[in-house]
Amino acid sequence: MEAGKLQERLQKRHQARAEEAERRREARESQAVLEEKGEYFCGSFNAERTAIEELLSGCGAVTSRLEEATARTLQLQKFLNDSTGFLTQYELRQAQAGLQKLQSGLSEAREEALPRKKFTFRARTRAAEKTPETADACTPADDKTPDACTPADDGVSKLHAPAESEQCSFSNMDGVRLTKTAEQIQKRDVLLSHLTNCKVRLLGSPSTLHLKHIAGCEILCGPVSSSVFIDHCKDSTLALPCQQLRTHNTTDTKVYLHVTSRAIIEDCRGVSFAPFSWSYPALEEDFVTSGLDRDRNNWSQVDDFNWLAAGTHSPNWSVIPEEERKTTWDP
Known part of the structure; x- marks a missing residue:
C-alpha cells in the first residue's frame, strides 16, 4: 500500500x-x-x-x-x-x-x-463687455466673402478666411458664445486658441481639433474623425467624440468623452472623465461621416504618461460620479 x-x-x-x-x-x-x-x-x-x-x-x-x-x-x-x-x-x-x-x-x-489672411480684431465696445452672453458667432457674411464669420453684436470685426482654407478657428476671445456649422467645419482642421470664459458649439465632423490656452470655457464638438490635441487648458468643460485624445498641461477640467482608442494625459492634474452626453439633431449623421464606431467607447481607459506605477490608479485623473454628470447642455 x-x-x-x-x-x-x-x-x-x-x-x-x-x-x-x-x-x-x-x-x-x-x-x-x-x-x-x-x-x-x-x-x-x-x-x-x-x-x-x-x-x-x-x-x-x-x-x-x-x-x-x-x-x-x-x-x-x-x-x-x-x-x-x-x-x-x-x-x-x-x-x-x-x-x-x-x-x-x-x-x-x-x-x-492655401495661404489664409490673418484674422484681425477690433476692441469690443463697452456694451459688448457688459453683456458677452449676447454675442453669437459664425454666420456666413455676404456672397463676396462666403466663408467669413461675424460674431453677432459683440463688436468684433469680421474674421475673413478664404473658402478654400482647410483650417478654421476662433482665437483671442473673452466671454462670447461661438458656433460653427457643419458646412463650415466638415472634414477641416479646427483650432481654438486663447479663449477665456467662452461657450463654443462645433457642429459637424472636423478632421482634427486643437485646443490651446483655454480657460473657463465650455466647448462641445461633434465627432472628430481623427485626433483631438489639448494643451494648456484649465477650469473648463469639454464634450467630444474622437479616435484619439491627447492632453497636455491641463488642470481642473471635465471631459465628456467618446474615444475609440485610449485617452492620453501628460503633465495634467484634476482632469475628470465621463461618457460623451451632448446631443444635437444631426449627431448620428456626423458619426457616420466621421467613421467613428458608435458602439466602441473607451472613455474611462486613460493612460497617464507621468504615472507608470502598474496596478495603482493615477492621482491626476478621475471618473466623474454619475450623480454629478451633466446631461443637459442647452436650453
Missing part, C-alpha cells in the same frame, strides 16, 4: 511539473508572438510615416499630393488604433508622437498651399 501511494505521489508531481513546463512554454511563445507583432508594427509604421513625411516635403502647392498625405495619415491612425492591444507603452507613445508630428506637418502644408 505504501509503495502504491508513493508511486501515485510521484506521478502527480511529475504531471504537475509537466503542466508547469507547458505553461512556461506557452507563455514564452505568447511573448514571442507579441514581440514579433510589435516589431512588425514598428517597422511598418515607421516606414509609412517616413513615406508620408517625404510626400509632405514635396507638396508645395500640389493639392493632389496633400490629399494623398492626408488619406495615408488617416490610414496610419487606424493602423495604430487597431494595434494598441499588443503594443508596449513605449511603442504606443512613440507612435502617437509620430502621428502628432505628421498632423502638424499636414497643417503647415495646407497653410503653404
